[in-house]
Amino acid sequence: MKQIIMLILITFTTTNIFAYEFKLNKNDLNYIHNSAKKKFILNRLAKYQSLKKKVQNYSLIRKLSHINTFLNKTFSKYDIDANLSIDYWATPKEFLLQGFGDCEDYVIAKYFTLLELNIPKEKLYFAVVKVKGQKTNHMVLLYLENKNSTALVLDNLSFRILPFPKRKNLSPIFAFNEIDAYKLTKQKFTKKVKIDWGKEDKWNNLLTRVYKLNE
Numbered sequence: 001m002k003q004i005i006m007l008i009l010i011t012f013t014t015t016n017i018f019a020y021e022f023k024l025n026k027n028d029l030n031y032i033h034n035s036a037k038k039k040f041i042l043n044r045l046a047k048y049q050s051l052k053k054k055v056q057n058y059s060l061i062r063k064l065s066h067i068n069t070f071l072n073k074t075f076s077k078y079d080i081d082a083n084l085s086i087d088y089w090a091t092p093k094e095f096l097l098q099g100f101g102d103c104e105d106y107v108i109a110k111y112f113t114l115l116e117l118n119i120p121k122e123k124l125y126f127a128v129v130k131v132k133g134q135k136t137n138h139m140v141l142l143y144l145e146n147k148n149s150t151a152l153v154l155d156n157l158s159f160r161i162l163p164f165p166k167r168k169n170l171s172p173i174f175a176f177n178e179i180d181a182y183k184l185t186k187q188k189f190t191k192k193v194k195i196d197w198g199k200e201d202k203w204n205n206l207l208t209r210v211y212k213l214n215e
Contacts, residue, residue, distance in 0.1 A: 018211045020115045022049075025214050028093055041097055044074075048096060052116060061152075063117055064143060064161050068154045071109050075100045076156065089202045091215050103139045106156035110141045111177075112210065119143070125175040127184070131157070132169040142175055147189050178207065 024032075032041050048070070055066045074095065090098070090105040092112045101109075107126055115121055125142040142151040142164070151164040164172070164186040172184045174193060182189040197203060209215040 020112050020210065022092060022112070022116060023214065024093070028097065031097055035097075037099070040099065044096060044099060052113065056117060060119075060143075061161065063119070064114070064152065064154060067110055067113050067117070068161055069159050071106055071113070072156050072159055074106070074109075076102060076106075087202070089206045091206065091210050093215065103156055107139050107141045107154075108206065110154050114143075121178055125151070125177045125182075127151075127153075127175040128173045130171040130173065132171070137173065138170075140170070144189075150187065151184075176203070 032038055035041055051066060051070050055063045058066065087104075089108060090101050092109045095101045095105045095109045104126075111121075111124055111126065114124060123144055123146075125144065127140050127142045129138050129140055131138045138157070140156075141154040143154065144151045152161050153164050153167050153170070154161055155167075155170075158167075164170070167186075170186075172186055174181060174183050174195070175189070176182070176195060181193050181195050183191045183193055195203070
C-alpha cells in the first residue's frame with residue numbers, strides 16, 4: 001500500500017450507502033471467455049458462490065473465518081506487477097477474475113462479500129496499519145460490534161482472526177468505511193477524521209465503480 005494519505009480532524013460522513021450484490025456483466029463474461037485461465041476462473045467463482053451459500057447461517061465468527069480463509073488463498077501480487085499502476089484498488093470482481101491482488105484488494109473483497117452475507121457495513125472498517133519490520137503501510141479489515149468493542153482483524157497475512165490487541169505486529173493508524181472515519185488505538189476508536197486522499201480519491205472512485213458502474 002504505497003499511497004500517502006493525510007488526515008484532517010473534523011467530522012466526516014459520506015452518502016455512498018448502497019446495497020451490494022456480486023453479479024457478472026457482459027464485460028466480465030467476455031473476459032472469462034477469452035481468458036487462457038477460463039477453467040480456473042470459473043472454478044474459483046463457483047467455489048466463491050458456493051461458499052457464500054454455505055456460510056449464510058453460520059455464527060458470526062465462523063462466517064468471518066471462512067471468508068477470510070477463502071479469500072486469503074488468492075495469490076498476492078504487487079500492484080506494479082499486476083496492473084502497471086501504483087496502488088490500484090481492484091473491485092471484488094476484478095480481484096476474483098484475476099486471481100491476485102495486494103492488501104487493499106483482499107480487504108475490498110472481504111468487505112463486500114460480508115455485506116452480501118448481511119454483515120452491517122456500520123460494523124466493518126478498512127484499517128490502515130503499520131506492520132512491524134515493514135516500511136510501507138498495510139491494510140486490514142476490522143469487525144466491530146460497536147464503537148466501544150474490541151475489533152477483530154481480518155488480514156491477508158494471517159488465516160487467524162484475532163482481537164486487535166493480540167496482533168502485536170500491527171500498529172493502527174486510522175480506519176474508515178462508507179459512513180465515517182476515525183483515528184484509533186488497538187482498544188478503541190478515538191477522534192473522528194476526514195481523509196484527504198490527495199490527487200485521486202481511490203475510496204470514492206472504488207465505490208462508484210462497484211455500486212454505479214458494476215465493474
